[in-house]
Amino acid sequence: MVDIIYAGLALPLPGKVQTDYAVAVEGGRIVAAGDRATLFAQYPDAERFGGREYLLMPGFINAHDHGRAIGSASLGIRDDILECWLPMLGAQPHIPPYLAAAYDGIQQLKSGITGTAHSHNPASWEGMPDECPRSIQGYRDAGIRVAFHPPMIDQNTLVYADQDAFIASLPPELQADARGRATPPPFTIDEYIALCEDLYTRFHDAEHHTVHIQVSPAGGQWCSDDLIVASVEWAKRRGTRVQMHMLETQYQRLYAYRTWGKSFIRHLEDIGALGNWLTLAHMVWMDEEDRELLGDRRVGMVHNVSSNLRLRSGIPTRYLLVDNTAIGLDGHALDDDQDYWRELRLAWKVMMLKRPALPSLDGLAEAFLKLGLMASARITFGYTGLLGRMEPGMAADMQLIDFDAVRGAWAPDDYPELDDVPAFLLHRANKSHVRHVMVGGRWCVRDGQCVTLDEAAIAGEIRAVLAARDRGVLRERRHAAAQLAPHIRRLYAAWEQ
Ligand SMILES: [Zn+2]
Structure with missing residues (x-):
């Protein structure tokens, strides 16, 4: 037919x-x-x-997202710098993973997106093995392709510094809460890789590309070298991809120099992590000298302009409009609404800010649309030969x-x-x-x-979940994160001097 x-x-x-x-x-x-x-x-x-x-x-490909169903501002989480915003995320009500993925998948499809990258935010680390299949099913039922990566972190979960010293510097009444946040997930690296392997065996669809299972040491500062290397080795063995948050904030760039005396990208090169299997989201604070190396290693990069504006991370303008750059909403579009067209428009304007020598923005529109299509398809799903055109x-x-x-x-x-x-x-x-x-x-x-x-039915279920949320517990979590924020700000402000 x-x-x-x-x-x-x-x-x-x-x-x-x-x-x-x-x-x-x-x-x-x-x-x-x-x-x-x-x-x-x-x-x-x-x-x-x-x-x-x-x-x-x-259809567009959304090269970096979290599939949270509803924007964080809609759930009462104020935008802030990433380092203070992440502790606050724990104060948002938990939407069951199937509902979140189904609803987010629908919103993305209605935005012209036919494939998305899902970096999972687990409600609890212990529950992640159970959450992932439900989330994948939500995307499948909606009908959108998904490059799904469960995340893993194993260090610096509260601050990218000596966490014991930071906790000791806090007022006594904040220390117990801070210590909880500084505790890494209860997984060994082997257990994490085993989870990826299990999901890969059950869901990875190398023929039709409806679901790809990938691996995500979630961000350089949150992951030991052992975790990053084990993730890369697994992805290479399975012919799949690695997705990481990288150089999202200026403090992450400074962390690398404080830790190794060199850039994050140099460090990733030295441990063998750079290659055409790797996708790096954000990349706001990349050093200019690393651009060539990233190109040589054919590393994919994702531009998340709305998210970078909302979290005051900054504006990357230098590396873009090359064929290894993709576009991602990060679940954090400017209007909290997963509008990929508006995201493209914003990125188009912002990317060219520092390129006054170019004659006209409009002349680059076709090349730019390709970032949301061919480039994003390749960087999200690898070269399948099937997507983005x-x-x-x-x-x-x-x-x-x-x-x-x-x-x-x-x-x-x-x-x-x-x-x-x-x-x-x-x-x-x-x-x-x-x-x-x-x-x-x-x-x-x-x-x-x-x-x-049935979008209305799913929205109704989400509304019921939100109506039944424990307001007292969430208020306490928000209060605890707000109490910590000035101390986190002070720690990093000192790095700028
Ligand atoms: Zn993200």
């Missing part, structure tokens, strides 16, 4: 803007692409779906945008010019313009609504 999806405009990417375009889909793959009338004649019995008002393009042989992952709505009621019919369509989209599109989304030949969103799961 062949389906034909057609539109008045298309951005097949890497090709140029097309008019009256169509793709034929069979068995989850694109089998033909090109002129609409030609495909209609070639497949006279095919089911047809589309319209002249639409723009057809590949729209041409014969590729997976049928695509979005239909209501281009009439993007253009606005005032626009004459011949506006914008074809060459200006990519920039026009980047200037004006948002998730409300995403009308239909297909993943692997399966419709997940039609007319702006999720058709794989």
Whole structure:
């Protein structure tokens, strides 16, 4: 059975803007692409779906996220610097992992995203082996592809410094709480790798790429060299990927110099961690000298611009627009809403701040869109040969945008010019313009609504969970984290001198 999806405009990417375009889909793959009338004649019995008002393009890949279902601001967690914000995260109500993944998967699909990277935030470390399969099932039921990585940390869980000395410096009434936060997870490295292996065996789908299981020593400062090396070795053995948070804040950069007298990237090189298997999220504080090394080692990097603004981490502008950079929402979009289009727009503007020599931002729009497509697909799922483009042989992952709505009621019919369509989209599109989304030949969103799961029912279940939350306990946790914050600020402020 062949389906034909057609539109008045298309951005097949890497090709140029097309008019009256169509793709034929069979068995989850694109089998033909090109002129609409030609495909209609070639497949006279095919089911047809589309319209002249639409723009057809590949689905986006969200290269770094946490699948928390609801933005942290919506759950009462104030934005702060990362080092103070992370302790505060424990004060958000726990949403069961299936509901969180299903709901977040739906929100991302409605944003035109067809594949996401999920860095798991466990409700408890002990419960993580049980949480992961439920979370994976939530994404599967929603229909979005997921590169799933359970996290592991084994040091510096409270501060990236001598934790005993830090705790001793605190007022006595804060010390017991701080000591709890400074305790690493109750896993050995072997037990963690065994968990990844178990998930890999049960869920990794190397054929259709619906689920990839990856490994995540969660961030350089939180992980021993032994943990990072064991993770890299496992990923290489399994032909999968490693995802880490890296150089998100200036204090993480300073930690590396204080610990090894060299940059974090140099240190990762020295322990053999850099390679084309590695994805580094954030990378706000990368040293300029390390750029070439990262390129040589073909390390993937993810730009998380909203998150970096909200947590006051900074603005990376130097390394971008190269083919090893991807885009990720980090579950922390500017409007707390998982809008990938707006994230792209923000990143597009911010990335170019320090590039006044370039003639026009608009001229780079097509190259920029590819970051959210081909580059993000490769950096999130590795080179599968199937994702991030729209041409014969590729997976049928695509979005239909209501281009009439993007253009606005005032626009004459011949506006914008074809060459200006990519920039026009980047200037004006948002998730409300995403009308239909297909993943692997399966419709997940039609007319702006999720058709794989009952979104209202899932939202209702989440609302019930939140209504039943223990307000007293959460208030106590928030109070404890707020009490710690000035001491954490003071510790790191001293590093800046
Ligand atoms: Zn993150």
